[in-house]
Amino acid sequence: MNTKVTIAGVTFKNPVMTASGTFGSGMEYGEFVDLNQLGAVVTKGVANVPWPGNPTPRVAEVYGGMLNAIGLQNPGIDVFIERDIPFLKQYDTKIIVNVCGKTVEDYLEVVERLADTDVDMLEINVSCPNVKEGAIAFGQRADCLSDITAAVKKKARQPIIMKLSPNVTDIAEMAKAAEAAGADAVSLINTLTGMKIDIRRRNFVLANKTGGMSGPAVKPVAVRMVYQCARAVSIPIIGMGGISNAEDALEFLMAGATAVAVGAANFINPYATEEVVKGIEAFMKEEKIQDIHEIIGCVK
Numbered sequence: 478m479n480t481k482v483t484i485a486g487v488t489f490k491n492p493v494m495t496a497s498g499t500f501g502s503g504m505e506y507g508e509f510v511d512l513n514q515l516g517a518v519v520t521k522g523v524a525n526v527p528w529p530g531n532p533t534p535r536v537a538e539v540y541g542g543m544l545n546a547i548g549l550q551n552p553g554i555d556v557f558i559e560r561d562i563p564f565l566k567q568y569d570t571k572i573i574v575n576v577c578g579k580t581v582e583d584y585l586e587v588v589e590r591l592a593d594t595d596v597d598m599l600e601i602n603v604s605c606p607n608v609k610e611g612a613i614a615f616g617q618r619a620d621c622l623s624d625i626t627a628a629v630k631k632k633a634r635q636p637i638i639m640k641l642s643p644n645v646t647d648i649a650e651m652a653k654a655a656e657a658a659g660a661d662a663v664s665l666i667n668t669l670t671g672m673k674i675d676i677r678r679r680n681f682v683l684a685n686k687t688g689g690m691s692g693p694a695v696k697p698v699a700v701r702m703v704y705q706c707a708r709a710v711s712i713p714i715i716g717m718g719g720i721s722n723a724e725d726a727l728e729f730l731m732a733g734a735t736a737v738a739v740g741a742a743n744f745i746n747p748y749a750t751e752e753v754v755k756g757i758e759a760f761m762k763e764e765k766i767q768d769i770h771e772i773i774g775c776v777k
Contacts, residue, residue, distance in 0.1 A: 485636035496740030542692020546685035604642030707733020723756020
């Protein structure tokens with residue numbers, strides 16, 4: 478039974494990854510999850526300098542999911558190279574580094590610093606809805622997305638995945654813009670912009686006012702968007718948004734994703750990623766599927 482998938486020349490033992498920002502670099506989850514079982518670990522966003530993130534409160538529970546306005550808090554690229562990459566290299570899993578920035582130059586600085594490191598792919602986060610500078614424009618305008626994709630592609634030694642925002646009118650147009658500018662793959666969806674109000678305090682629950690919504694409630698939107706992009710572009714797609722179990726993951730694969738990433742579910746169930754891997758294998762056995770490619774994109 479073959480569960481291997483290949484994206485831009487990188488072969489993953491199975492199509493299951495972690496979603497950036499929900500798994501750190503795996504250190505916090507090491508006692509729950511055998512990282513060797515995962516196709517890849519996608520790290521939390523890394524910037525050229527340490528970012529403090531947004532003021533608190535910055536996480537809120539909502540029906541069917543959660544809002545977060547963490548603001549991409551991270552210790553910066555120096556600490557990441559010194560601490561996180563050596564930790565991940567202990568495991569037999571691929572390493573995908575999520576890169577964030579406020580200007581094109583910020584992104585390029587991180588990409589250049591990672592050029593000589595032993596990481597497999599870069600995921601370029603141009604669509605974080607709760608970082609005010611830069612990201613909104615990059616992720617929500619096709620021309621900006623095209624410019625930053627081309628600039629990163631020119632400098633990157635590793636294949637690049639552009640992470641798309643669902644907060645757009647036409648997701649397929651954005652995927653096409655990324656593909657035309659040289660992206661090796663796209664990942665989607667990032668979070669939907671949401672808000673929660675405390676009626677007793679008559680104020681916003683999050684200090685940032687808005688946050689990114691993730692969790693089971695966003696899954697039908699995410700599956701639809703992955704399906705649309707799969708029909709619009711020929712580069713591989715990594716699907717995410719509300720995946721809690723193997724059945725959810727299989728929906729994305731059948732809609733046309735080559736791989737999937739598990740995000741918010743990690744907060745409720747730290748074993749979620751490994752359970753998804755085992756669940757996909759069990760489904761393939763039950764359905765007598767020899768190769769995962771028999772189901773990738775099977776829904777036309």
